[in-house]
Amino acid sequence: MRRARAMLCRAWVALGCWLAAAAHAALPIEHWVRPDGARVYLVRNEALPMLDVRLEADGGSRRDPVGQAGLAAATALMLGRGIEARDGQPALDENALVEAWADLGAQWSATATLDRFSVTLRTLTRPDLLERAVALAARQLAAPSFDAAVWARERERLVAAWREAQTQPDTLAQRRFAEAVYRGHPYGAEATPETWAAIDRAALQAFYRRHAQACGARITLVGAIGREQADAIAARLLAGWAAHGCTPLPAVPEVAPLERAQDIRLPFAGAAQAQILVGSPGITRQDPDYLALQLANHILGGGGFASRLMREIREQRGLTYGVYSYFLAGRHAGAFTVALQTRPDQADLAVALVRDALQRFTAQGPTEDEMAAAKASLIHGFALRLDSNRKMLDQVAAIAWSDLPLDELDTWTTRLAAIDRETLMRAWRRVIDPQRLVTVVVGGAP
Secondary structure, three states: OOHHHHHHHHHHHHHHHHHHOOOOOOOOEEEOOOOOOOOEEEOOOOOOEEEEEEEEOOOHHHHHOOOOOOOOHHHHHHHHOOEEOOOOOOOOEEHHHHHHHHHHHHHEEEEEOOOOOEEEEEEEOHHHHHHHHHHHHHHHHEEEOOOOHHHHHHHHHHHHHHHHOOOHHHHHHHHHHHHHHHHHHHHHOOOOHHHHOOOOHHHHHHHHHOOOOOHHHHHHHHEEOOHHHHHHHHHHHHHHHHHHOOOOOOOOOOOOOOOOOOOEEEOOOOOOOOEEEEEEEOOOOOOOHHHHHHOOOOOOOOHHHHHOOOOOOHHHHOOOOOOOEEEEEEEOOOEEEEEEOOOOOHHHHHHHHHHHHHHHHHOOOOHHHHHHHHHHHHHHHHHHHHOOHHHHHHHHHHHHHHHOOOOOOOHHHHHHHHOOOHHHHHHHHHHHOOOOOEEEOOOOOO
């Protein structure tokens, strides 16, 4: 185990040198579709004895059944809590599984986001270590135990954490904002003690079989392997999912635009800071104006201290330590959000300033100097998107999940530089209407 860790440390040193060069060169992504229907994406890095893998399926929280919010996340959690005995191999409980990964010096995790059910593997490519890591990951994917007693314990932990979160004003603000923006869409569903109570071992097994299917999977590999080896690894990891069949999943409705503005003010006794969220439904990741809106948002509130919101609300008036905005873009229109905290007695003024900034930006747009500064900031910071193996995996996996062009990263800076003010404003006005925004204030003065 110590030798594996030492090799991993040396790999990190080499990784920094390789990524510095890769950030300024074309990123060669190899892509093919396997016979089982899985789409494979490979980026070779022969200089490093390391492999990062991400396996993803359409099993995010948007697929949670009604009354069982939190099922996707629970399934991902329980995937790492034990393996059944199968094919002559003994069962491994959660402790034995943790020790097995530690002995390999490898890392494994599973998560569920709004759209995606994701499994990530990181290992050295020394043949004996790689073989054992892939074999263990394949077992974990093919025969998770979903032990009922372990789930009962984890459910208690989730409930305890949920109850603790209810004592925080930001939890209430986020929940009410999601309810108002998404209005019944699965993106806005919240897991609660009641929905967790409705989840049992059979529900976990059924969700996993239903959504962890090879035919719709994306598998991304970044590391020191070739195409033949990558395909062999994909085949082993996907074998358990292939056994689940290939049943088409029902369509999920889109997020509807807001019909009117909504202003929600909620007291919160003892809150030292008022939590403020302002926003509306935004865009999907495949929206043709995605890049233009990222540029616009950088100018408005996504550019840190260089953004308008930070200058006008923090620097000029001192109402907050930080204010920011962002687009959450998935397979459906995630929320556009402006978020900040301020003293309760200053909440009304802060809200008025945010609304005024949005109205002026929509009416007048950015200056040419703001456009130039934002482009320079984003382009100069582009290398930071690829400055670690993990970030590179994230970027290529995002391309895979959203079916973006393979040269998405290679052309990103050129396409950004070509965006003019007219294109930016057309995109912004199409999506953002300052007269139809959700405003949530929790803990403000009565």
